[in-house]
Amino acid sequence: MSPALISVRDLHKTYGSGAGEFHALRGIDLDIHTGESLAIVGKSGSGKSTLMHLLALLDRPTSGSITLHGTETSGLGARELNRTRNAEFGFVFQQFFLNAQNTVLDNVTMPLTIAGVPARERKARGLAALRQLGIEDKAGNKANDLSGGQKQRVVISRALINRPSVIFADEPTGNLDSNTGATVESILFDLNRTQGITLVVVTHDEDLAARCDRAVTIADGLIVPATTQEVAA
Amino acid sequence: MKALDVIQRANANAFRSKLRTTLTALAIVIGAFALTLTNALGAGVNSFMADTVATVGVDDVLTVTPLDESAPAGDGPTVYDPDRATLSGGGMGAMGSALALTAADLDTIAAVPGVLDVSPLRIPSVDFVQADGSQPFEVSLGVTMPGMHVELAAGDNLDFATDEPQVVLPVSYVEPLGFASPADAVGAVVDLGLTDATGTSVTQPVTVVGIAEPSLLGSAGAIPNPALTDALVDLAAVGRDPGAPTVFAAAFATYDPGAGPTATEDLQSALAAEGFDAMTVDDQLGMFTSVIDTIVFVLSAFAAIALIAASIGIVNTLFMAVQERTREVGLMKAMGLSSAKVFALFSVEAAVIGLLGSVVGVLAAMGTGAAISSALSGSLLADLPGLNLFVFDPVTVLAVVLGVMAVAFLAGTLPALRAAKADPISSLRYE
Structure with missing residues (x-):
């Protein structure tokens, strides 16, 4: 088996201190391999979102280690963390998070703008990403003028544009009707299969979890052993 | 994110909420307008004083x-x-x-x-001036400084070496004395009347060599050359007690x-x-200049207070913008934007508002200055053709614009710091 892309050992995350102390994660061990699709499922408050935030290096664990490409991330400074998130990760959120008044192209190229890519290259790559998702003709539209499904395609284009190794999707279909949701799911799994982009999906949708290579269930800050077996793809 | 991208984005962000930005900038416009206009007024009056010294030519x-x-x-x-x-x-x-x-x-x-x-300094007391066929008009003699140069409407400056009595008359005497124009008066001989020590009224013929433009200095009356002063002093001394000491x-x-x-x-x-x-002449003008400077300073202080009030408006506006864009900021940070760049985005946005306000304010001040000047040049200031009431020095104007931008930038740091400190996760959860 290839070495894990992301490897998590004895991960703890505690919020607050003293009487108000809350243990969101209480010792998680998890390996995510290159090219797989992983669902993190669990009830609200189970700690699944906290786990995703830690995996995506948006937050630092209280204790435990997260290695990315074999590198321990706890030693990285703010600058390296920013660079890593920008270059390695793509994000798809339930609430789109598009800048409503900016154009679709401007929204999609945001990670490249942050990376300091020249404007000409940003435009070319942005149009290519939109073309890949079949919404190239919307490039000049205001993000606000799109339908929910179109918005989520824009979000996926944005997640793709920096050619990430991992896409983190937090309830990607939560805001979409079932038809549109299914289309978006297909797009994500297609990217996973054809481009080898690792997919980490946080969801409470059993059907979506079932479509992933693997699903881990989080309850009370721990992985529930019964559901750690491989789920047939 | 590159610096150019930061500026472009900050500029675009400043105009997202047009009404709010306009109102905030309006407060700055008022401050910049007042500051520019007062400084231009001070510069205008002071440069007029300096010009006057230069034209007098006595340094x-x-x-x-x-x-x-x-x-x-x-x-x-x-x-x-x-x-x-x-x-x-x-x-x-x-x-x-x-x-x-x-x-x-x-x-x-x-x-x-x-x-x-x-x-x-000898200022003989003269009773009147009279041209051939005109009525006598009261006149006083102005101060003649050695080598002085008078701004003339016609004719030449006084000859300080000649023995021939010469006088430069103010332009206001031209028509009453019966001359068609200033040029017409040049070369004419007029009589100056005075009373000597015996109480007898005597006259001294004198050649008009020039007609003086009105100005702040030397506008008092007729200006004699030394030969005329000598002649008048001699005339006035007729019958005077030779033992009395001469004082000046x-x-x-x-x-x-x-x-x-x-x-x-x-x-x-x-x-x-x-x-x-x-x-020195500079010292004498210095007293006048320092009064002008004090007035300008006080007015500028009021303008500065207006700008401080306006900068509080910027703080308020940007706090609202930070609040509105919490999720956007959170997302950009999640995608790897550094806190320093987030700070730059908001503080540059503040500077953009400052630039907008100050440029509009400065342009409005220049327009108003031109309008006031042209309105007054026909009436109030018609007697002082050399006076340009408002002088817009490019350096001062640029300093006002840059200064206001700096104040706006400083005002923007407070909200920008809040945005820079924001935690991406809680920002993304913010509803």
């Missing part, structure tokens, strides 16, 4: 008067000193009895090292200004040690 003359040592010392009345020469009535003594210079004083002044030449209100001491300001100050203190007050 090597000290006006020497007796130093009134007792005057500033106490509040009470001065003890009478019979040995002190005073000037009573007439000329410079109009405000009561003033200290005066004697012939001995002139010798003392001449003996001070650095003084090249001394000439007493002031004397003009020429010096070498090329020796530098330190040498000039040394000369002034040497004269002060002898009991004389010596002022």
Whole structure:
């Protein structure tokens, strides 16, 4: 088996201190391999979102280690963390998070703008990403003028544009009707299969979890052993 | 994110909420407008003063008067000193009895090292001026400084070397004396009337060599050349008691200004040690200029207060913008934007609002200045054609724009810090 892309050992995350102390994660061990699709499922408050935030290096664990490409991330400074998130990760959120008044192209190229890519290259790559998702003709539209499904395609284009190794999707279909949701799911799994982009999906949708290579269930800050077996793809 | 992208994005963000930005910028417009206009007014008046000095062309003359040592010392009345020469009535003594210079004083002044030449200020009292066939008009003689140059509407400046009596008349005397134009008056001979010591009215014919434009200096009356002054003094002295001492209100001491300001100050203190007050033309104008500067300073202070109030508006506006864009900021941070760049985005946005406000304010001030100048040049300031009331110095204007931008940037740092500190996760959860 290839070495894990992301490897998590004895991960703890505690919020607050003293009487108000809350243990969101209480010792998680998890390996995510290159090219797989992983669902993190669990009830609200189970700690699944906290786990995703830690995996995506948006937050630092209280204790435990997260290695990315074999590198321990706890030693990285703010600058390296920013660079890593920008270059390695793509994000798809339930609430789109598009800048409503900016154009679709401007929204999609945001990670490249942050990376300091020249404007000409940003435009070319942005149009290519939109073309890949079949919404190239919307490039000049205001993000606000799109339908929910179109918005989520824009979000996926944005997640793709920096050619990430991992896409983190937090309830990607939560805001979409079932038809549109299914289309978006297909797009994500297609990217996973054809481009080898690792997919980490946080969801409470059993059907979506079932479509992933693997699903881990989080309850009370721990992985529930019964559901750690491989789920047939 | 590259610096250019930061500026472009900050600029676009500033105009996202157009009404809010406009209102915030409006407060800055008012401050920048007031600041620019007051400074232009100060510069205009002061440069007019400087121009006046330059056109007078006397930069090597000290006006020497007796130093009134007792005057500033106490509040009470001065003890009478019979040995002190005073000037009573007439000329410079109009405000009561003033200290005066004697012939001995002139010798003392001449003996001070650095003084090249001394000439007493003599202002003969003239009753009227009359041209051939015109009515007599009251006139007073202006001060003639050695080598002075008068701004002329027609004719030439006075010849200081000639024996021929010459006079430069103010332009306001041209028509009453029956001349068609200033040029027409040049070369004409007019009579100056005065009363001698015996009470007899006598006249002195004099050639008009020039017609003076009105100005702040020398606008008082007719300006004689030394030959005319000599002639008038001689006329007035007819029948006078030869034993009475001759006194002068002031004397003009020429010096070498090329020796530098330190040498000039040394000369002034040497004269002060002898009991004389010596002022350069700059010193005399300095009093006027310092009044103007004080007024400009006070008005500028009010403008600065307006700008401070406006900068609080910027703080408020940007706090609202930070609040509105919490999720956007969170997302950009999640995608790897550094806190420093987030800070830059908001503080540059503040500077953009500052730039907008200050440029509009400065342009409005320049427009208003031009409008006021053209309105007043036809009426109030028609008598002072050399006066440009508002002078917009590019350096000052640029300083106002940059200064306002700096204030706006500083105002923006507070909200920008809040945005920079925001945690991406909680920002993304923010509803």
